Amino acid sequence: MTGVILIGPPGAGKGTQATVISENFNIPHISTGEIFRRNVADGTDLGQEAQKYMSSGDYVPDAVTNAMVGNRLAEPDTAAGYLLDGYPRTLDQVSELDSILAGLDKTLDAVVEITANTDEVVARLLQRAKEQGRADDTEDVIRRRMQVYAEQTEPLVAVYRDRGLLVQVDGMGTIDEVSARVIAALSDAVS
Numbered sequence: 001m002t003g004v005i006l007i008g009p010p011g012a013g014k015g016t017q018a019t020v021i022s023e024n025f026n027i028p029h030i031s032t033g034e035i036f037r038r039n040v041a042d043g044t045d046l047g048q049e050a051q052k053y054m055s056s057g058d059y060v061p062d063a064v065t066n067a068m069v070g071n072r073l074a075e076p077d078t079a080a081g082y083l084l085d086g087y088p089r090t091l092d093q094v095s096e097l098d099s100i101l102a103g104l105d106k107t108l109d110a111v112v113e114i115t116a117n118t119d120e121v122v123a124r125l126l127q128r129a130k131e132q133g134r135a136d137d138t139e140d141v142i143r144r145r146m147q148v149y150a151e152q153t154e155p156l157v158a159v160y161r162d163r164g165l166l167v168q169v170d171g172m173g174t175i176d177e178v179s180a181r182v183i184a185a186l187s188d189a190v191s
């Protein structure tokens with residue numbers, strides 16, 4: 001069982017590194033942001049609810065998000081492990097995840113934090129907005145997302161550090177450089 005959480009500010013390259021981790025450790029990549037975006041694109045009830053918050057850079061309410069993650073982690077492809085990308089993001093979600101994992105008899109083995117410089121990540125996100133046109137990538141929304149991250153998600157780092165699960169990786173540099181650091185650090189942590 002290799003249970004991993006990937007955490008880091010918007011624009012730190014989480015999505016890219018998540019793919020690398022998922023392939024290297026052979027565990028499914030579970031991105032709550034991706035699941036929400038897919039539901040928005042498909043026009044589901046969940047998507048319509050999530051869209052109200054995503055379009056302004058705020059978090060979708062915990063009740064909606066927790067239920068979605070609980071269902072996803074109960075699927076059979078998570079038997080050997082999972083990689084959570086973008087969840088948990090609040091202290092309440094940390095407690096909820098603890099109960100979900102206990103209920104499913106799964107472990108959490110490492111929390112990888114990708115660190116990044118704020119100016120650099122804002123520049124990266126504006127570039128991505130140009131290339132991919134994500135609706136939540138306008139400058140105001142990006143700044144709001146950074147603020148929400150600092151207020152609501154950064155405190156999680158201390159919680160997981162206290163539990164001895166935190167693995168910090170410098171997210172600055174090329175994708176390959178960061179991937180090499182992530183794989184090395186995570187291999188040490190879960191071996």
Ligand code: AMP
Pocket residue numbers: 010032033034036053054057058059060061065085086087088089093136145
């Ligand atoms: P991401 O792709 O991870 O940056 O997520 C995009 C957006 O989806 C976020 O800005 C939130 O509005 C929403 N979202 C994703 N994960 C969560 C979560 N764990 N809790 C609340 N909202 C979330």
